[in-house]
Amino acid sequence: MSLTxxxxxxxxxxxxxxxxxxxxxxxxxxxxxxxxxxLGLSKMLGHVKFVFPNAYDIDYLGENIEDRNEDEEGMLKSVRGLNGIIRDEVESGIPSNRIVIGGFSQGSAMALLVGLTSEYRFAGVAVNKIFKMTTDSNKGTPIFMAHGVIDAVVPYNFGKLSYEFLNSKGYSVNFKTYNTLSHSINAEELRDFAQFLKDVIPDV
Incomplete structure (x- = not known):
């Protein structure tokens, strides 16, 4: 059965x-x-195409990381959809090492899942709010993680634990903390993300 x-x-x-x-x-x-x-980031990085998928929803992970309900079917469905977008970009002439996978909240979980399981070698993975299927393709790929300390939807500890886990597995993670940021994106985080993109996919 084909996926829409x-x-x-x-x-x-x-x-x-x-x-x-x-x-x-x-x-x-x-x-x-x-x-x-x-929008401002797009204008600043004129060589970059930004794609914001209308992704499939997956079940909320729950209050405690130990008790989270992972919607494996929904996650894998989203992964297939995102991989289709990535494949289209590669086939259009953009090499995978010039592609950055990112996401916010639920989208960050998808970015990590795609980034850590793909056979493609990406330029970077960016997440701001996990692995039996991992490959070595992106073992050295820079990962930008950001999390607000006062996030009441996805607790800060979730992000910190994810960072510590990835770091312990040898991934290259830059974990940014924003003391006054709740469950949102602010100008400081966007500036840090812009610098990350300039580093991993500079204009050529």
Whole structure:
């Protein structure tokens, strides 16, 4: 049975297209909902195409990381949809090492799942709020993680534990903490994300 392709909001590059960012939204949101926060970033990085998929929802993980209910079927369905977008970018001429996979909240879980299980070698993985299926393709890929200390939806400890786990497994993780940030994205985080993108997919 074939999977219906994900629809997406797309910010096309204003210069020669040499890199792509695929950024997934959180639970209950959409590509339309999250994309406006990145409009300035898109203009700053004119060589980058930004894709904001309208991803499938997966079940909320619950209050305690030990008791979370992982919706494996929903997650794998989303992974297949995201991999379809990535494959389209590669087939259009953008090498996988010029693609960054990112996400917010639920989308960050999907970014990690795609980034750590894909055979493609990505430029980077960016998440702001886990692995029997991991491959070595992205063992050395830079990972940008960001989390607000006062996040009441996805507790800060979840992000910290994820960072510590990935770090213990030898992944290259830069974990950013924002003391006054709740479950949202602010200007400071966007500035840090912009610098990360400039480092991993510089204009060429």
């Amino acid at each position: 392709p994900l629809t997406s909001v797309v910010f096309n590059p204003i210069k020669h297209h040499t890199a792509t960012v695929v950024f997934s939204h959180g639970l209950g949101d959409s590509g339309d909902g999250i994309s406006p926060a990145f």
